[in-house]
Amino acid sequence: xxxxxxxxxxxxxxxxxxxxxxxxxxxxxxxxxxxxxxxxxxxxxxxxxxxxxxxxxxxxxxxxxxxxxxxxxxxxxxxxxxxxxxxxxxxxxxxxxxxxxxxxxxxxxxxxxxxxxxxxxxxxxxxxxxxxxxxxxxxxxxxxxxxxxxxxxxxxxxxxxxxxxxxxxxxxxxxxxxxxxxxxxxxxxxxxxxxxxxxxxxxxxxxxxxxxxxxxxxxxxxxxxxxxxxxxxxxxxxxxxxxxxxxxxxxxxxxxxxxxxxxxxxxxxxxxxxxxxxxxxxxxxxxxxxxxx
Amino acid sequence: xxxxxxxxxxxxxxxxxxxxxxxxxxxxxxxxxxxxxxxxxxxxxxxxxxxxxxxxxxxxxxxxxxxxxxxxxxxxxxxxxxxxxxxxxxxxxxxxxxxxxxxxxxxxxxxxxxxxxxxxxxxxxxxxxxxxxxxxxxxxxxxxxxxxxxxxxxxxxxxxxxxxxxxxxxxxxxxxxxxxxxxxxxxxxxxxxxxxxxxxxxxxxxxxxxxxxxxxxxxxxxxxxxxxxxxxxxxxxxxxxxxxxxxxxxxxxxxxxxxxxxxxxxxxxxxxxxxxxxxxxxxxxxxxxxxxxxxxx
Numbered sequence: 001x002x003x004x005x006x007x008x009x010x011x012x013x014x015x016x017x018x019x020x021x022x023x024x025x026x027x028x029x030x031x032x033x034x035x036x037x038x039x040x041x042x043x044x045x046x047x048x049x050x051x052x053x054x055x056x057x058x059x060x061x062x063x064x065x066x067x068x069x070x071x072x073x074x075x076x077x078x079x080x081x082x083x084x085x086x087x088x089x090x091x092x093x094x095x096x097x098x099x100x101x102x103x104x105x106x107x108x109x110x111x112x113x114x115x116x117x118x119x120x121x122x123x124x125x126x127x128x129x130x131x132x133x134x135x136x137x138x139x140x141x142x143x144x145x146x147x148x149x150x151x152x153x154x155x156x157x158x159x160x161x162x163x164x165x166x167x168x169x170x171x172x173x174x175x176x177x178x179x180x181x182x183x184x185x186x187x188x189x190x191x192x193x194x195x196x197x198x199x200x201x202x203x204x205x206x207x208x209x210x211x212x213x214x215x216x217x218x219x220x221x222x223x224x225x226x227x228x229x230x231x232x233x234x235x236x237x238x239x240x241x242x243x244x245x246x247x248x249x250x251x252x253x254x255x256x257x258x259x260x261x262x263x264x265x266x267x268x269x270x271x272x273x274x275x276x277x278x279x280x281x282x283x284x285x286x287x288x289x290x291x292x293x
Numbered sequence: 294x295x296x297x298x299x300x301x302x303x304x305x306x307x308x309x310x311x312x313x314x315x316x317x318x319x320x321x322x323x324x325x326x327x328x329x330x331x332x333x334x335x336x337x338x339x340x341x342x343x344x345x346x347x348x349x350x351x352x353x354x355x356x357x358x359x360x361x362x363x364x365x366x367x368x369x370x371x372x373x374x375x376x377x378x379x380x381x382x383x384x385x386x387x388x389x390x391x392x393x394x395x396x397x398x399x400x401x402x403x404x405x406x407x408x409x410x411x412x413x414x415x416x417x418x419x420x421x422x423x424x425x426x427x428x429x430x431x432x433x434x435x436x437x438x439x440x441x442x443x444x445x446x447x448x449x450x451x452x453x454x455x456x457x458x459x460x461x462x463x464x465x466x467x468x469x470x471x472x473x474x475x476x477x478x479x480x481x482x483x484x485x486x487x488x489x490x491x492x493x494x495x496x497x498x499x500x501x502x503x504x505x506x507x508x509x510x511x512x513x514x515x516x517x518x519x520x521x522x523x524x525x526x527x528x529x530x531x532x533x534x535x536x537x538x539x540x541x542x543x544x545x546x547x548x549x550x551x552x553x554x555x556x557x558x559x560x561x562x563x564x565x566x567x568x569x570x571x572x573x574x575x576x577x578x579x580x581x582x583x584x585x586x587x588x589x590x
Contacts, residue, residue: 174434175437178434181427182423182499183422183424183450184420
């Protein structure tokens with residue numbers, strides 16, 4: 001009888017922790033929606049989405065999210081441009097070429113890249129990468145999306161390489177044998193059979209990397225600047241959604257004012273992006289999971 | 294003993310003629326005498342040996358998996374390798390297209406010749422070798438691509454891009470593999486949507502497209518139902534006019550039905566090698582007798 005009771009209380013405890021997690025998520029969502037509802041009473045959604053200036057903290061206030069969005073997407077795009085080719089090359093090398101023992105020791109080392117505090121990356125971008133890039137591009141401004149994007153790309157390399165390597169490894173050995181047995185080289189086998197077969201997993205890894213880059217804060221806050229600007233020029237200072245939220249949260253903006261409410265509107269935009277990306281990756285994982293058995 | 298089996302096998306090649314019955318030699322010759330007599334025979338006889346191994350030993354690390362194998366395999370015939378699991382028959386099969394090279398602990402000594410060339414010579418490109426010696430695997434393993442792409446793969450990796458050439462090769466190979474009628478209307482369909490038997494015939498077509506002269510089959514029907522298996526067996530019989538086929542099988546009936554020669558392996562030794570009929574009707578060794586009658590294995 002008491003044993004049954006213990007079982008039950010354990011089950012209840014486990015259930016409680018699961019419920020607590022979901023409840024926290026829902027609570028965050030509730031705060032985001034209710035607070036941004038206050039904002040959208042003052043500012044129309046149409047203005048929010050179409051206005052090309054973002055100046056809530058100035059005398060003449062404009063509330064267009066586009067400059068922040070372009071800043072976010074620009075740094076994200078640059079980071080993927082860096083991380084995808086390098087990460088995929090590493091994944092193919094580790095999965096198809098490296099000896100198992102080497103792979104087992106190198107993978108955790110690579111993942112250290114993801115364990116470096118992002119504030120360190122931020123300073124690295126500002127103090128090392130930007131000055132180095134200035135030697136190549138004299139016109140580069142002190143804060144720019146290029147340097148922040150590159151460093152963010154380095155940060156997400158292990159995300160892509162690790163998850164893609166898992167995807168490549170899960171391709172059945174029989175497919176490698178089939179290709180090698182027909183006289184294909186290792187290179188041909190890797191890129192014509194194994195990578196296409198693991199494509200869904202690779203895409204998922206890239207989407208998660210994008211999601212990570214969009215939400216990244218410290219690197220862009222330190223190295224990309226705080227000037228909301230609708231531009232695709234990677235050499236000038238911009239501002240990302242996350243940087244803006246940091247700026248307002250730390251600043252002396254009065255709570256409850258429209259200026260303060262903007263961070264919830266920015267926050268929900270960010271949330272929608274990462275939520276959609278995560279859902280897409282979840283869907284791809286389910287939909288395109290190759291069944292070889 | 295190994296020497297003895299080598300002699301027997303060679304004698305078969307010597308005495309083989311397509312129409313008449315095979316004669317089991319009862320005289321024992323020295324190995325070099327056999328080799329000499331092969332040379333003395335006409336050029337046709339010499340060409341009849343497609344693959345041979347001499348004093349072949351294979352190791353996986355410290356594990357001695359094939360022990361001093363001497364064997365000659367006749368061209369344009371079906372040779373079956375039988376024996377209990379772990380006897381080395383699959384390893385021996387994979388010696389011929391150097392698939393064992395992919396295994397780190399693999400080690401070998403001895404000589405393996407295909408068409409008189411030492412395939413373990415340093416100058417041999419394994420990629421080129423594997424184009425000449427195709428392989429069909431135990432479980433159907435089509436690529437997760439369309440039927441067309443599967444068959445065209447081998448040619449594409451050789452750099453052939455011309456669509457008409459690829460189209461012709463795809464059609465020809467699928468016809469050879471007796472799959473064309475079933476798939477011709479929808480070559481763009483994913484190969485994974487085919488049934489197991491169709492997939493295996495697709496894998497055979499994929500192998501044929503590269504135009505090998507030897508096809509190695511590693512238990513090609515073990516994952517298939519009896520009807521699909523029968524189709525593959527018919528196919529093998531049809532293909533032997535143009536190809537030398539070596540098949541590893543656990544299925545005794547299959548070996549006796551389709552093969553011209555049968556080799557029985559046990560614990561890394563080649564116990565007996567002769568023409569299939571006499572192997573099954575009148576095995577020379579007690580172990581063979583026990584195995585083929587199902588007393589062990």
